Every structure is written in C-alpha cells, then in structure tokens.
Amino acid sequence: MSFLTISHLEKAFGSNLVVKDFNLEVAKGEFISLLGPSGCGKTTVLRMVAGFETPTSGSITIGGQEVTGLKANARNIGMMFQAYALFPNLTVADNVAFGLKVKGVPRAERESRVSEMLNLIGLAEMAGRFPFQLSGGQQQRVALARALAPSPRVLLLDEPLSALDAKVRVSLRNEIREIQQRLGITTIFVTHDQEEAMSISDRIVVMNAGIADQVGSPFEIYNRPTTRFVANFVGTLNTFAVKVEDSAAGKVRLGGALLTLPPGLSAGMGAEMAIALRPEALRLGREPGYETVIKGWIEEVHFMGSIIRLRARVAGELVVMDTFNRADQPPPVPGTEVEISLSGKDAIILNG
C-alpha cells in the first residue's frame, strides 16, 4: 500500500520541460533516493513534493490526501537542505523548536520534544549554542532534528551531505539512515552520489533528463540496469564487443570463446552487440569455473586498501578490474602481462 504517490508529474520552466511524466509509489517508512546527474530534474521533483514549485500537471498524494495544490506550510513535511539553512539568529534549541512554535504547541510540550530530538542526534549539550558555533556536520544534524521535531509525514533530503567533508559525510549518512529506520519515517533523498544512494536506500530512482529511467533496489540497479544510461551512471563498466551466436540460448562469441549470457538477450542471430562487465566480475589469473581467459597488460595499479583497482589494456581497450587485497600476494606491477578470467553470467546486456 503506497503512502506517498506521485503520478504523471510534469514541470516546465517556460518551454523547457524539466520533469516528464514522473511516477512513483513510496511505501510507508521507505527510504527512496532520487539519483541522477545535475540538471536531471531530481531536485525539481523534491521541490514539488515540498510545495516550493507548482507542478505543470500531475498529482502528489500523501497518506491518501491530495497535496498538489497545498501551500508548503500546510503539508506537514520535514526537509533538510544542502546549505544547512539553520536560522542563524536562533539557538540550536530554538531552531529545533521552530516548527512546534509556529504550530502553537505549548511551551512545556515543546521543550520536552526539543530535548528528545537533541538526544536523538546526540547534541543535547549544544542546545544553547548558535549555528555559527557548530561544525558543518553538527549543523546538519540540528537541521535533521529541526525537520523531525514536528513529526512530519514525509522527510525530504536535498543533498544534505554534499557540503560536508568525506569522513563526516559517511558517519552522518549512517546516522540519518539509523534514525530514519528507528522512526520509520517515509523519506525521499536527492543525491548525485551513487555510492551514497546505494548505501542508504531501500529503493533508488535513477533520473535522466527529467525521466525516471529505472526504479529498483540498489542491488537491482547495480546488477541489472535496464538502460544504457543507468548502467553507465551507476558504477564502472567495461564494455566488450561480441557477436550473437544463438539468441534463444543467450550465447555470444567473444574472441575465441563462447559465453552464455543471463536471460534478456534480444538481438538476433549474427548481430554485433556490446556486453558490459563490472570491475569485480573480471578476475586476475586463471579462475576455475570461468568461461574464458583473455590476455591483458597492466597499465596502472591503484592500491585503495581492501580493494586494488587495476587498469589493464585488453585488445587495445582499457579495462578496469577490482581485486581484493591479500597480504600474501602483492599486486602486479605496471607492464606485466596478465591473464583475466571472465564469465558470461556476470555480463550486463546493453540492448540498443
């Protein structure tokens, strides 16, 4: 049963259609990410849900109530912004209390709710401080508490992590997810960072040029992208040119080897097409159970800790492969000739 429903939503600025026929059903308590490059319309969708932009057509309902024509201040929604947006003239406690105060919640109730919220984000001792006395990460946590204090029906997050530095970003992201799950609040999160979207979401909507290209769990989006855009935008891809040998059985020829692809091959017999393999689907050395082995020359080695990212030249093309670090096995040095194992079952079929 969907709690937040967006149907046939469109938005045009002048003659420029930035959101086209956008449909989405979000279950209660679900965490959904809108992922896409800048200018894809994800922020516009969020701002229409918040009530800052009026849709050109389409409707938005929350908990069965049509909110499309409702003003932002009548929607009972919580929101976190990219640039903190704390009120600089109010203390941390007053910022968190703001939503309750404008609703006319009595003082005692307000105060207990504020301290509950500040405990939730672990900043109870900062209650009397002003925003400028807090770090970016602390400010953003206060912004989360402020958004949650009036118990909103939906929480909207507009790239709340992108202004923070890498370490804080990861810890705050986990904190947001943890609090979201604890409160069971329906959440829409806008980001251009695919790693962020995948680590935090129940489902991801990948957007491109105003259209929702694919909706699915992070696992589905990553492993079974349905469009070339999604495949390219999410994660790294190595593409290989293959020739279809038997389209019904999903068999294609790569060099001298015959690969069996997962279901979904649509190209006809003898067609030239491309398949893609994630960096982790390529294995260094001869691995048992893999369908074929190709030769490559290592060009670059990036040691990243638990993972080693290698770039190798295979038949004139650069491919990227990830291997796990092993203390007893140093990575190959650039210039080494290596064998790379791969298998058709890991391939992503790029139709069209």
Add this chain to the structure above:
Amino acid sequence: MAKDTVRRARRRLPLEWLGILPFAIFAVLFLILPTMRIVIGAFQTADGSFTFQNMLDLNTPSIVNAYWTSIKLSLITAGLGCAIGFAMAAAVVFGGLPKGVRSPLLTFSGVASNFAGVPLAFAFIATLGPAGLITIWLRTEFGINLRGMGFNLLSFWGLVITYLFFQIPLMILIIIPALDGLKREWREAAAVLGATGAQYWRMVALPILFPSLLGTFALLFANAFGAVATAFALTGPQLNIVPIKLFAQIRGDVLGNPNLGFALAFGMIVITVIANTIYIVLRVRSERWLK
C-alpha cells in the same frame, strides 16, 4: 627574561605606532581638539572660569523647542526613510519585479543620497513651493489649493518631505545588500516547518536584518540631525531647529552670550552620542548570534 621582553616591547611600540602618527595628528587637530574645545567652552564663562550657567541658559522655550523639533524631525525622517526605503528595496529584491529595475534603482539611489543641501531645496521649491509644478498643477487642474489646505513647504512637514529625498536612497543603498543576504533556504525551511510568511518575517528575517536596520536608522538620524544646508536654503534662518539656530549664532551671535553657542553645540554632541550609545547597546544585544 620577562624584563627583557617588556623592555623590547617598550622600545618597539613607539616605532610601530609612528606609522599612524600623521593620522593621529590629523585626528587630534581637526576632530578631537575642536570637539573638546566645544565641550570645555560649554562649561566656561566668557573669561574662562568654570560655570554651569550656559547649560541652564539652554532652558529657554525657544531653545528647548528647537531641540525638540530637531529630534522630532530626525526621528520622523529616519523612521519614514527606513520604512519607505525598506519597502522599495523589498519590492525590488522579493517582489518579483523585472530584473532590469534593480541596477537603475541602485545607481539612482547613489546619486539621490548625495543630492542633498542647497540644490535639493531648490528642486523642492520648484516643485512644491508657492509657484511649484505640483502646486500650480493641482490648483489649475483640480482646484486644490495646497496652501489653503495648510501645507507649506517652508514648515516642519515640508522639511520632512524634502529630507526624505536623501534619507530613502541611503536606506535603499544599505539595505539591499542586507536583503540579498537573506538566504532562500531560510524562507523555504520556515515554510516547510509550517510558518506563514508573517511568522517567517517576525521570527527569522527581521531579527536577522535588525542590526542593519538599526545601524541605518542611527545613520539617518545623525544625517538629519546635523543637516544645515537643505533647511537653510529652504527656509532661511527662521525655522527653529538646532543646526539653524547654531548657524545663526556662529554667524551673528544672535544669542548675545557667545558661550551659549558652545552649549548649543555641546547639546548636539550629547544627543548624537546618546543616539549612538543606544544604537551600539541595541546592536550588541541583537548580534549575539553573529561571529
């Protein structure tokens, strides 16, 4: 070792301070000493001995009235200047007016805020004076007689209307950058938390703007309080406000007692100092949330 540091500091200090010596000398000669001379003179008799008599002499109906009129004039023109300037600035920044309006308004404000003094008085005489454009137009086209309705440009309210010509633009020049500093996210955050537009202005925007508003009000107050040229060119020496009275006193000693002039000027200093002290105290209190 501590002694050594002290000695070195003592030796180095004057050399470094020599760099601002010309500025300090200038400030002493042309700002501080002249002001001190007035403060001291206000408490001296003609032969130089100490007295409170000058202060007591200020307490005549004519002088008290002059101070009162001056304060009223300054408060009203500063208040109206702030209000109207704020409305115009807000109209340009938030009112959804075409973008092309803003830059000409800023340029014009720069010009108008400096178009004070004698020529400004001429402009208003030519417009609202007895033979002015609007006066005659209203009389011939609508049969409205401004004078008959009690309006006189050479009066208190005439002065208010004229002073606003430089007060409003000054407000616009100062407040537009401040309004630009209000982030869109603040308004949106307030809206999404359920606040109405009025609640946003009362609880967020105005408190943030308050220091700028206060500073501008103080500046406009001082601006009007010390202005001589506009009033003098408009009304001549007859309008009873402090700067005009002081002007007449300096020129011709109309008060008889030369030290009463010092007292008059000292009163002006006291009022601007009080105004600025109020300003500074309020500003410090309203700026706790600033860095």
Add this chain to the structure above:
Amino acid sequence: MTRFFAWFALIFGCLYFLLPLVGMTEFSLKMRRGEYSFDAYRRVFEDQRFWDTFGYSLALSAATIVVGVLLVVPTAYWVRLKLPQARPFVEFVTLLPLVIPAIVLVFGYIRLYNTSSVLPLTGSAFGTDFLLTMGYTTLALPYMYRSVDTGLRTIDVATLTEAAQSLGAGWITILARIILPNVMVAVLSGAFLTLAIVLGEFTMAALLNRPAFGPFMQLLGANRAYEPPALAVIAFAITWGCMGLMQLVTRLSKHERAKA
C-alpha cells in the same frame, strides 16, 4: 498580491523621486514668459561668480582628495600590515564625522584656530582655505577610509611588501608604486564621492566665509527665481556624473580582473 504591492511601492517611490527632478527642470526653463527657454542657464553661465566659485570648489576638492589619499592610504596600509591592534582606534576616528555634525566641527575650528589662538589659521585666506580643506577631509574620511580599506583587503599586503622589500624597495616606493596602484579603484571611487560631497558643500564654506560653490548657490537662491532650479539641474548633473564615474571605474576594474 506581493507583486501588486511591489509595483505599488516602486511606482510610489519613483513618483516621489522623479517629480522634484521634473519640477526643477521645468521651472528652470520657464524664465521667458510663455515659452520654454534656456535663458536661466545662460544667465547662470554668464555670471562670473558661478565660474569663480565653481573653480574654487573644484580646486578645494582636488586638494581634499590629495590630502585624503595621502592620509588614508598609508594609514590603512600600516594598520593592516603592522598595527592591527590600532584598528579599533582608527575605525572609531573615521566614523566620528558621521556622528559629530559638520556644523559643530566647524564651530570648533572657528573657536580653536581664530586670530588670537596659537595657530591663527583663520587669520589669512590661505590659512582658512587650508582649514576648509582639512574640514572637507574629515567629511570625506569615513567614505575614503572604508573604500581604501576594502580595497586593501582584496590584496595580500604582507606578501607584496615583503616581495618589494626583498628587491630593495623603501617605504615610499612600496606605497607609491606597489600599494597605491593596487588600490587605485578604491581610491578613485572614494575620490569621486569626495568630489560630489565637496562641490555642493555649504555649511563649512559659509561659516568660514570662503567663496565656494555651495554658498554661491544659496545666495542666488535667496535673490533670484529661475536661476536656482537651473543650478539645481546643473548640480544634479554633476552628482550624477561623479556617481557614474565611480561605477565606471569599478566596472572597468572588474572587467580587467576577469581578463587577468
């Protein structure tokens, strides 16, 4: 609704500001009965006192700008470089002229530097001109200092100084050839504002009894009907010119910086 009020505020404001300008222009053209003419302007320009007083005020503006620059640039530079602890004092002093009315200051001058004092500046024409120049410098001080100080903030004063010193430059060279050119835009915009202030100034010149443009305008206003609005139009044009030049140098410098 908001837009309605916005337009209302703007149109109301524009009317208030434009009517006096229209009024003075129209009035200045009405000298000849029954038709518009430039007679009033011709009368003004034929008056030798107009040129004399205008020239005098122009000369005083130039002197004020020179004194202001010589006073403000080295001080602001020195405070930034070596004496940050003097900043509160210097800023306080530069704000004083906004607090102490000009008429009070000039009253102090007259009593302090009169013919029977230690420094009898008002005793001679030159001494009075000097005193008036100093008075104008104080009036321009808040604007000049803020402008130059903001200009200095955009350049790295310490590094520039050290670089120049390591190449053997003395203080005068550093100030004249390194610092001044770098804050030229700020100095120029301060200078044009000073020009606008000084050209029309009335109080100080009138009380020190010098033949400046401001008192001349006032005198004409007290005795004539059509010349004063013509003068107002001229003064408005001059003010507009000064502000225009101020914007021009700022815009040109932005352009230059964008190119660099």
